[in-house]
Amino acid sequence: GYNIEQALGMLLWHKHDVEKSLADLANFTPFPDEWTVEDKVLFEQAFGFHGKCFQRIQQMLPDKLIPSLVKYYYSWKKTRSRTSVMDRQARRLGGRKDKEDSDELEEGRGAVSEGEPDAGDPKREPLPSRPLNTRPGPGKKEAQGSQYRHHPLRTRRRPPKGMYLSPEGLTAVSGSPDLANLTLRGLDSQLISLKRQVQSMKQTNSSLRQALEGGIDPLRPPEANTKFNSRWTTDEQLLAVQAIRRYGKDFGAIAEVIGNKTLTQVKTFFVSYRRRFNLEEVLQEWEAEQDGAPGAPVPMEEARRGAPLPGPAPEGEGMRCRSPPSQRLCPDRCPPCRRRLLPRCPSR
Structure with a gap:
């Protein structure tokens, strides 16, 4: 009979006139549902991949309808082996790999020699010889079963992927x-x-991920709101003298040591207090140290906290006071003091 597409095509040809279409049906015969060799091979491959999912099989055979595929499946099922094409190919490759093993070949040959029928035994019948290049027919499963029935080494299977067996472990x-x-x-x-x-x-990674999402704002040190002041206290003056003794005319470093003074204010201090603190002599000592072997650098934080600079004068040696004798508040020599901390005598 006609399928749906052929009937609709006939109806469209007669411009949807049902009577003319029915009268013209006798003049045409539908295409027979023939299966060529290519169609059979494609169906077998599709069934090996998709199984009994005829919708996907129809995608590989678009010219076949699903009822036709089902009908052919049941007729093909009676004459085929239970194994699919992929299973047969895998079994064939497995047989080739087993043949490559020399030990298995020797044991297999011994088993074959033991399993060969005797010519004088009437109960045993010789197996029919099968050419090597012939395509396996429907009875291949029985032939394989009879072929490997007496060869346990041929029928052994390999462990799944990822599993490794060793004789020591099995023993x-x-x-x-x-x-x-x-x-x-x-x-x-x-x-x-x-x-x-x-x-x-996983817990450590999740905690670290949460810490990263929180950001680094809580870990940042609080910003010090430094207010610059133009007035110089006594501690700041002494700290500036120490910084000049250590850094010379590097007024930027001196300003960083003091903290609340700008570069301009440090320069003004150097000019204003040059004579009072004898800063020229301090600079000469700094230049002499630079020309000779300079001492180890003092960190800025220690200098800011008022740490004494290296190389104090040895105890017992003072600096001769430069004040007039009438204005001296101390004897001829000043008491022992740190010359580098106070370049001028405190009695002045």
Whole structure:
């Protein structure tokens, strides 16, 4: 009979006149539902990939309808082997790999020689010879079963992917049931410990991720609102003298040491207090140290806290007072003091 597409095509040809279409049906015969060799091979390949999902099989055979595919499937099922094309190909490749193993070949040859029928035994019938290049027919499964029935080495299967077996491990496990249980318990404990490590790593990663999402604002030190002041206290003056003794005319570094003075204010201090603190002599000492072996640098934080500079004058040596004798408040020599901290005598 006609399928739906052929009937609709006939109806469209007669401009949807049903009577003319029915009268003209006898003049045409539908295409027979023939299956070529290519269609059969495509169906077999599609069935090997998709199984009994005829919608996907129809995608590989678009000119066949699903009822036609189902009908051919049941007729093809009666004459085919239970194994699919992919299974047969995999079994064939597995047989080739087994043949490459020399040990298995030797054992297989011995088994074949033992399994060959005797010519004088009437109960045993010789197996029919099959050419090598012939395509396997529907009875291949029975032939394979009879071929490998007496060869256990040929029918052995390999372990799944990711599983590796060793003769030592198999011997140890099969030695005693208690040893097998102990081995399995050890593997279970290792698996549990690894799972715990994975869980702890996940927790650590999640905590670090939360810390990253929070940002680094809480970890930043508070910004010091430094207010610059033009007035110089006594401590700031002494700190400036120490900084000049250490950094010379590097007024930027001196301003950083003091903290609340600008570069201009430090320059003004150097000009204004040059005679009072004898800053020229301080600079000469700094230049002499630079020409000779300079001492180790003092960190700015220590200098800012008022730490004494290196190289104090040895105890017992003072500096001769430069004040007139009538204005001296001390004897001929000043008491021992740190010359580098106070370049002028305190009695002046």
